[in-house]
Amino acid sequence: MRVLALAAGVFLALAGCSRQADVSVGSKAFTESVILGEIATHLAEDAGYSVEHINFPGTRLAWNALIAGDIDVYPDYTGTIIQETLFSENLKTDAEVNAALAAHGIRMSRPLGFENAYAIGMREKLAEQLGIRTISDLKRHPGLRLGFSSAFMERDDGWKPLRERYALPHQDVTGLEHALAYQALDSDSIQVTDLYLTDAERMLYDLRVLEDDLRYFPNYDAVWLYREDLETRAPEFVAALKSLEGKISESEMIAMNARTQIDKVAETKVAADFLAEELRVESEVIEETLAQRVWRYTLDHVFLVGWSLLAAILVSLPLGVLAARSSSAGQVILGIAGVIQTIPAIALLVVLISPLNELGFRGIGTPPALVALFLYSLLPIVRNTHAGLKDVSPQLVESASALGLSPWARLRLVELPIAARTILAGIKTAAVINVGFATLGGFIGAGGYGEPIFAGIRRADYSLILEGAIPAAALAILVQLTFELVERSVVPKGLRLKAEG
């Protein structure tokens, strides 16, 4: 009975996080995309809609959420749509792209104005000295040291085909983190690198962008991707989004990126200031105090950890018992729980979107975070329940059976109490891991301590990272201490005596 009530609670917790806002805006989790998302958010508010804004760790998650209807709009780049999202459809013209998007119920706005293509750049002074203006000019200087971001080195439309296209002869080519490339240029350890046209760092370093004279790089015009049904659901919002077509210049975007990345101004404020200046749209930027923010993160975090752990206990205990009872079932159960543990979090979140949608839940935000945490918590509990029960000596099992206890009564009165310490240790492990893993909630709009941590990483703002990291560590310690107290009441005294004696 109690178990049923708890199960119902878990279900309600999932259902409780169905969509509440009129409009849901997505971003990919890098500064520029988040700023554009904030711009859309302010526009929706200004048009009188309630709105939420969710950041995704990658294009695939944002796209899947868009076609699933979990979000209504997110900013993307034409090049990405052609080269990545719809790559298999081999699209060429704008008309083809629009038709392919329409097949998914998605529309694309006209370009917002700036382009965020890959480009090749070097320091202005060196370029001037060597007389390099175009990428073709590089051929005349085969001794130059080239350094490209790891992503650019690996991409199908990255370094290798670029080298072929321009027949570049350079031997000295290294891969490095994009964030380090500018400093490497400055110290002359590399002389040529890839960059995004709207990188904020371009403001800090005097860089020349080499002309793509053979037209190797595709266009990466920034556009809105939005759901067709948004036009009927929120027509004023769509109109506002379209009013930005052609309005954001490359230099304006660079300046906005720089305010966040270099001056550490929050994206929402940067977006609001841009709208005030460009469209005379005044938006309200809610300023929370540090305590208010941390309290909000804590509530979300504890919600995620608590419910997922509770659900995991309810499911893992019976599975652990089953595994201990039948060795063939045990192999299957422990095997599956083990495999789940090895699935990377991002992959799991991508995979979860559509089954959750099928079940009527949102594929983003709290439901997938709860489900992922639940799945990751299974193994430690199942494994320890199994081990704890297997450790009960055969003499004790025999004595219990000989008394005439049914298998169920034997489990409840003898085996589970004797295994209690091991089982509890498994639950404790799951809980502590869970507190850490729950930061992934910040990936998909489920809130929690991950929210400031990921925002901080994005903006290279350490104090923001600490806003999430310190309370997360404190919560982990608190959980640890709580379990030590619980252990005193759950583990029978007779067993503790034995451990001490």
Added chain:
Amino acid sequence: MLELKGVSKSYGQTVALRATDLAIEPGKTTVLIGPSGCGKSTILRLMIGLIRPDTGTVYIGGDELTAENALQVRRRLGYVIQEGGLFPHLTSSANVSLMSTHLRRPKQQVEDRIRELAELVQLPMDTLDRYPAQLSGGQRQRVSLMRALMLDPDVLLLDEPLGALDPMIRAGLQEDLKPIFQTLKKTVVMVTHDIGEAGFFADTIVLMREGRIVQCGTLDDLVKRSVEQFVTDFINAQRTLIQALEGSSG
């Protein structure tokens, strides 16, 4: 009361018990004896339905023992295993009353019964609230016996109840147990590998070897009318040991 008819049991290649007939006399003490691994514990486990026979049938009070009635039947049997098998997470009294409490017997009745049994097996009252880890070996065996007697079973099955004890305590407990069996008039089946202990308790001794019964009878029968050389050898093995010791000291 308790009867095996053509009962056998194998574990893979190991034959634990060959097809065996054995009738246990009601109200009497029967002792199973024989070398280690000869199948003594196997017979007890078959009697209480912890394992199912490969062939043959076990009868209890005239009824056939089946998988369905095993739980009910077990409550009419008391069983003390080798090493006692007390539950470490429960106090002595909770160990003893576990089954009665599970069957929702009235609290007062349970408490009275515990006190009565503690007196019977001469267990100090203050040990009732202790956990097995806090008891001596002899006290643990007494608690195990109380637990087996709690539901007032018709039959007591004791698998080397004194096996793990040192000789002094063992002798003392032997002295205490015998009158208990006599006053309770229970049917007792006890396993031991000590011929002296067998002779002390038994109305009937069942001597076993490699999964079969070699001879049934009183100690006198076994000594004077042994059916096989093995019987004499088995008895003499323990006796000569003692004589050899006496010889060397005297």
